[in-house]
Amino acid sequence: MFDLIFKNACIIDGTGKPPFYGDLAIKDNIIVDRGKNLGSAKNVIDAEGKFLTPGFIDTHTHYDAQLTWDPWALPSPCLGVTTLFIGNCGFTIAPCKPEHRDLTLRNLTNVEGMSLEALRQGVEWNFETFPEYLNYLEQRGLGPNIAAYIGHSSIRVYAMGEEATNRSANQDEIKIMQDIVHESMTCGAIGFATSTFEGHNGENGIPMPSRLAEHKEMISLIKSMSLSGRGVFMLTKGLDTPIKTIKDWMQGTNRPAVVAALLHNPMFPNAMDKQVQSIKNATDEGIEMWGQVSCRPLTMEFTMKSPYLFEGFSSWKIAMQAANEEKYAEVLKSTELRQNMKEELADPKRVRLFNDNWDEVIVRTVKNDKYNKFEGKNLKQIASEEGMHAFDWLLDHALSEGGMETEFIVYLLNKDKSAVGRLLKSENTTISLSDAGAHQTFFCDAGYGLYMLDNWVKKSNLMSIEEAVYRLTGKQADIYRIDQRGRLVPGQYADILLIDKDKVGVTEPYKVNDLPGGAVRLTVDSIGLDGVWINGKRVVQNGSLVDRKNLSGHLIRAFHA
Ligand SMILES: [Zn+2]
Incomplete structure (x- = not known):
């Protein structure tokens, strides 16, 4: 007897193979069988006229702070995201000494456009180290599955205090940072994240700490990550960090590098194609690299x-x-x-x-x-x-x-259809960059997955639906070495979306004021997303959470090499 069976679904399984009709059976939190006439289940869902796909894996979010007061990381799960990564660009809230808490929040306010009042009221400081932060999230419970980077700017402040924003690190400080990276990898970080991007500034325009790192610091920390034999290096790169430099940093580590943010700029129509080409060349030469691209035009609301x-x-x-x-x-x-x-x-x-x-x-x-x-x-x-x-x-x-x-x-940025289409279709890119949890008054791209299916598959016919689903699910799991997720095949966790075959997408953004202290954020609603299951539990029905207390997400700590 299974716990759940989806019947007569049009299954797009995340492997990239064409859709097929069939049933899918779940026992506990695992997909255990697929095909026809699988047997009986406690719960049967008629999926006639629906697509069944794996949940989206959003690899670029900034929910680090929000997760302490909102275990659901809203609105992402309501938009089909079942697994998400935090700590991108190296902006994390752990490790953090008590005396640096307010500085950390003030920096986040500026660099990620979060309301300072919301952060001050909302963040629960039940941790100091990165392992403590992960334990706290895990014990408190999570809505979606979460994987966390150890963040460069945070460990720099931890090791150097306020001076992290104005000078290079000495050998002792680099050693402290290396130990933190190593410890974090051992306790389950997905990798090491940093930024050299000129637009990443903390309070009063002071550069975010990672921007002050010299090459030897970068190389030492990437090396510390790679000692675990696992881990992804994630970088939001600035103008002075060409792909060649990243290639030099990665030399001999045998780890993949993910490079953000490859957004098309009409002033430099071929710049991103050239970057993708350099990324391809590096990969061909044995340094695995991926360009993070976005399927959304980058718009911002601002005052x-x-x-x-x-x-x-x-x-x-x-x-x-x-x-x-x-x-x-x-x-x-x-x-x-x-x-x-x-x-x-x-x-x-x-x-x-x-x-x-x-x-x-x-x-x-x-x-x-x-x-x-x-x-x-x-x-x-x-x-x-x-x-x-x-x-x-x-x-x-x-x-x-x-x-x-x-x-x-x-x-x-990212408005030119044919240019963005080229970036999305490249073999060397990964579709991401929702920035969910950040810049919440400027835009909301948390629904990028549904938008991809609507805009780039249905409306523009850029690629087949199975290819789009693969790029949003199975391919992400492969790049980031996540076990048992991203595909609807037996043995995998039951992270599943039930989507209307005829209509899918997201609404226009609108404002809600549900952040701590009533601060405003922009959000969107799903269109045609009938249900979301995370680890076998139904968490979303017709666009809304079924039960806030039903925290079925896992903190993902194990990744393959
Ligand atoms: Zn970011």
Whole structure:
């Protein structure tokens, strides 16, 4: 007698092979059989007219802090994600000494756009070390399955204190960090994550600690990871970290490297194709490498209180350093800042988030009724109507009454269909970058998996549904060496999605204020996702959680080599 049988499903099993009709049987939390007439079960689900697929494996999220108050990592499981990775880019909350807690939260506020109030109210500091953090999550319980990176910026602050953000590490400090990486790998980290990306800045624009690491520090820490014989090196790379450098770092480790974030930029139409080619070359030469790409256009909603799109600009640093609102307003007035920013914006040498394309910045909603006429218009239009540079208009507007509250949306990257299609189809890329749990007031891409099936399979016909499902599930499990997940075959954990064959996707984003202290986040709902099972337990029905207390997720600690 099985616990559960899905009958007459159109099974897309995550191996990449074409869909087929059949039944799937589950006992306890494991898929035990598939085929026809399998026998009886306590619970039978008629899956006629539905796809049955493995749950999505979201390899790039930032739920590290949220998981301490929300074991479900909402909204991801409601959007078909059954396994997710935390600690990406090296921004973790463990290890963390008590005296560095507030610094850690203030950095997260800036680098990952999280509400400081929500973090201060929400984070449960029941741990200091990384093993303690994992034990805490496991004992408290988890909605989805979680795998965690040990994060470079956190271990740097642990070893060096506040100086982690302003100097290179000495040999003793590197040794402390190496020991932490080793300990973390032994207790179940999925790998070691870091960032050299110029847009990753903590409080007051101070670079995130990992950006200060010299080559020898990087090499030492990657080596520590590899000593365990397991582990993935994850890097969000900056302009000064070419693929060749990463290749040098990985030399002799026999471990894979995952490189983020390969987003298409119209100013440099072939830059990402070249990176993918370098990644392919490295892999062909024996250094396994994967490019992390996104199936979503990168859009951001923002106000001028915290315009993330400018943070990669060196001229904007002075604005990020402003200690309070008054000082910030003064900086926005300064002609020097405006001049420098305009020059930097006009200089197309460097790849970055925003490239002077003001027609992609749109006024969404205004607070002050006086400005109603601007709603829905882009800044290029407005600037030409007002006879001024768009950047001046933006800053003047911010300084006017209620202007700091005006909400903008900007289409930053990854908009070109054929270019993004090439990245998604490459053999050397991995589809990810939802950034779920971060930037929650700017965008919500947690539903990227359903969007992939809707936009790139149904609407654009870029690839077959079995290929898309494979890339979102089985291929992820393979790249990251996760056992028994990512495929609907006997012996695997029952992480399963039941999806309407005719309609699948996500809604437009909308706001909810359910973060600690009532802070706002953007979220989306699923379309056509009838059910989600995690380790054999049904956790989502018609888009909503079945029972918040039903924490069936596992902390994944074992990975193969
Ligand atoms: Zn990230």
